[in-house]
Amino acid sequence: MTDDSIHAAQRLTSVRAAIDRVARLTDRNGDAINLIAISKTQDAAAIRPLIAAGQRVFGENRVQEAQDKWPALREAHADIALHHVGQLQSNKATEAVALFDVIHGLDRPSLLTALARAMDAAGRRIPCYIQVNIGAEPQKGGCAIADTPALIAVARSADIPLLGLMCVPPADVEPAPYFALLAKMAREQGLPRLSMGMSGDFETAIMLGATDVRIGTALFGERQAPARPVPGSGRGMIRNAPAR
Numbered sequence: 005m006t007d008d009s010i011h012a013a014q015r016l017t018s019v020r021a022a023i024d025r026v027a028r029l030t031d032r033n034g035d036a037i038n039l040i041a042i043s044k045t046q047d048a049a050a051i052r053p054l055i056a057a058g059q060r061v062f063g064e065n066r067v068q069e070a071q072d073k074w075p076a077l078r079e080a081h082a083d084i085a086l087h088h089v090g091q092l093q094s095n096k097a098t099e100a101v102a103l104f105d106v107i108h109g110l111d112r113p114s115l116l117t118a119l120a121r122a123m124d125a126a127g128r129r130i131p132c133y134i135q136v137n138i139g140a141e142p143q144k145g146g147c148a149i150a151d152t153p154a155l156i157a158v159a160r161s162a163d164i165p166l167l168g169l170m171c172v173p174p175a176d177v178e179p180a181p182y183f184a185l186l187a188k189m190a191r192e193q194g195l196p197r198l199s200m201g202m203s204g205d206f207e208t209a210i211m212l213g214a215t216d217v218r219i220g221t222a223l224f225g226e227r228q229a230p231a232r233p234v235p236g237s238g239r240g241m242i243r244n245a246p247a248r
């Protein structure tokens with residue numbers, strides 16, 4: 005084993021141990037918590053050791069980047085599940101439906117329509133989470149809290165399989181009230197799963213009922229300094245630009 009793969013295996017073991025510990029506090033089995041390794045900006049060389057260590061569920065936030073990386077990585081491991089997290093453009097719906105197994109960022113009627121159409125065309129239903137803008141932050145994706153029940157109803161009538169709700173709480177404040185609010189909304193809507201918790205707050209999220217945690221930094225180490233869009237460069241998002 006190389007140094008890299010030893011480190012990856014160690015990080016995976018310690019994250020899983022932390023998940024197990026907190027799951028037990030809430031009378032759940034750690035195995036019931038789905039760990040999604042967020043591999044955005046990570047290259048194949050960084051991802052392979054985690055696959056070798058047994059990780060099978062990964063998450064990406066950019067369709068193009070995922071298309072570039074994952075077909076080759078998946079070839080040897082047909083059991084890998086790929087999740088899309090974060091903002092998804094409606095014009096990427098067809099590609100997203102072809103590539104991903106779960107979509108976490110369903111947050112508006114236009115995207116819902118595009119996804120429903122893409123699923124019909126592909127003859128494949130992709131389970132989704134409704135992303136809620138739980139802190140009502142104008143710069144963030146996610147459906148407004150007040151609009152969420154209606155979006156859920158439309159998704160159900162469009163035959164989009166809904167797993168649950170997803171959120172990214174505001175940065176730099178205590179996340180627990182936001183996780184608790186998301187859990188309450190999911191309960192009220194009869195949705196069983198909660199995609200919440202990242203490297204800095206996954207233990208809190210699990211205490212409050214998270215079923216799916218999305219963890220990047222704690223598994224891969226710090227991401228490279230994010231590239232910024234160049235002003236005035238038209239479509240010019242630099243490749244590997246960060247998630248919002």
Ligand SMILES: *Cc1c(COP(=O)(O)O)cnc(C)c1O
Pocket residue numbers: 042044065089090172202203204218219220221222247248
């Ligand atoms: C990047 C990202 C994560 C992972 O964040 P870390 O802090 O690196 O664990 C989780 N969820 C979403 C939506 C992300 O974009």
